[in-house]
Amino acid sequence: MIENLLFELEMAAPQVILGLVNGAFYALLSLGLAIIFGMLNVINFAHGAQFMMGAFVAWMLLAWAGIPYWGALILAPLLVGAFGVLIERTMIARLYKLDHLYGLLLTFGLALIIEGIFRNGFGSSGLPYAPPAAFNALNIDIPIMFLPGYRVWVVIASVLVCLATWLVIEKTKIGAYLRAATERPELVQAFGVNVPRMMTLTYGAGVALAAFAGVLAAPIYSVNPAMGANFIITVFAVVVIGGMGSIMGSVVTGFGLGLIEGLARVFYPEASATVVFVIMAIVLLTRPAGLFGRG
Amino acid sequence: MHEAATMTHPATGQGHLILEIRDLEAWYGESHVLHGVSLDIRQGEVVTLLGRNGAGKTSTLRAMMGLVGRRAGSIKFEGRETIGLRSDLIARTGIAYCPEERGIFASLDVTENLMLPPVIAPGGLGLDEIYTLFPNLKERARSPGTKLSGGEQQMLAIARILRTGARLLLLDEPSEGLAPVIVQQIGAMIRAIKQRGFTVLLVEQNFRFAQTVADRHYVMEHGRIVDMVANEDLASSLDRLHEYLGV
Incomplete structure (x- = not known):
């Protein structure tokens, strides 16, 4: 009986941990989407492409400039975030007065263009990016499982960044402006706050979060133009389940659904690819605003 | 020179001209809501805009803040x-x-709303002064604003x-939808801020309340100013006002 349980645990633990690692990416990506949607009312379909750009910039920094992982972890989000600022200023900002759908179509088009450019330049087979050896110190090697240190780091980094983002939004003056402008941008601007600039910086920050996730992902998945597209569909389901625009909701739901996917892989593997979408359908039918959404 | 003008007692309404609006027009999309509003306010005055619903009072304030679709004229x-x-x-500036809807943010607590x-x-009220004027806000500092x-x-x-x-x-319309005793408090508060030299442009439908706080009243109809009554002449102008306001 006990042996049976141990065996089950041995089977389950790696999948659960893998689920947690996926959840770490879901959380980071849906957090960026939630911030962007809350402030700009734009569903940023280019999020997956920007995640992929983060991974590619990390690869380029290493291959072309010799800048290692830690440098890339800081630089890639800054560079891709700056690219986001440029996109917001030159294109997205023109669409705020129109229906949400236009922002979605624009960013969807941008995603296709960006992915196309990278496929042209780098092919679709993927480029290797080795994690720094230092992470081996974090390896978890216990009887029921072996977990590479780098994946431990991914979970820790994601939790820390999500927590820091939450703190900035909930506990600082900048966060108060952001929350207020999410509710009534017009009034916040009439108080003397430059709301258009806030929107630009918010988009840049959301894109930088995607790129940060991309750098984290580079050593785990091969760096390839489709890596964002693979993730983003699930991430949108996460956002819908958590509640569009809810910060806490996207983080909790991201990790939660990663875990559920992992568990599904153990107990009913056939459902592992669809469980998130089944949950999404149920949530949409019973709580259309999402688990953490308002109203 | 401005310095000297500001020194004039606010209650007399004789400070320097702080606001001059000339031929202000405003549109929301296709709908033309202001048709040439002109008014003046002096430093230290409390001035009301009276008028029926839809006369253009709120639109005048929103146009002043740049919150309408398009505007023309001079402010x-x-x-x-x-x-x-x-x-x-x-x-x-x-x-x-x-x-009118107060614009309290639900996702911010009372202190965050206050500090937003x-x-x-320089020259605004300090937090101490604000808490003296509004003791409730201190007691409820951590409540969500809309609670x-x-x-x-x-x-x-x-x-x-x-x-x-x-x-x-x-x-x-700070008095809108509030109990009479609260409306009195708001009136006292407006008189207190006038004492401190603030200039106030107040939109009101309730002219019984307006006359307890204001120096002058502008009357609006169909997106224009149609009359101006000094508060001391209010009693002799009641018939006229009743006609405008339909009260």
């Missing part, structure tokens, strides 16, 4: 033309706006623009 504040400015830059509008000039009673929300909406150093306050 000079402290001699500076603001008609072409974006609303955040208008606010930074020293005008603060308290909307950035300070744009306050209607009267407290109105106090908060006014208190937060007293901090910023803005000299001209645009208040849109």
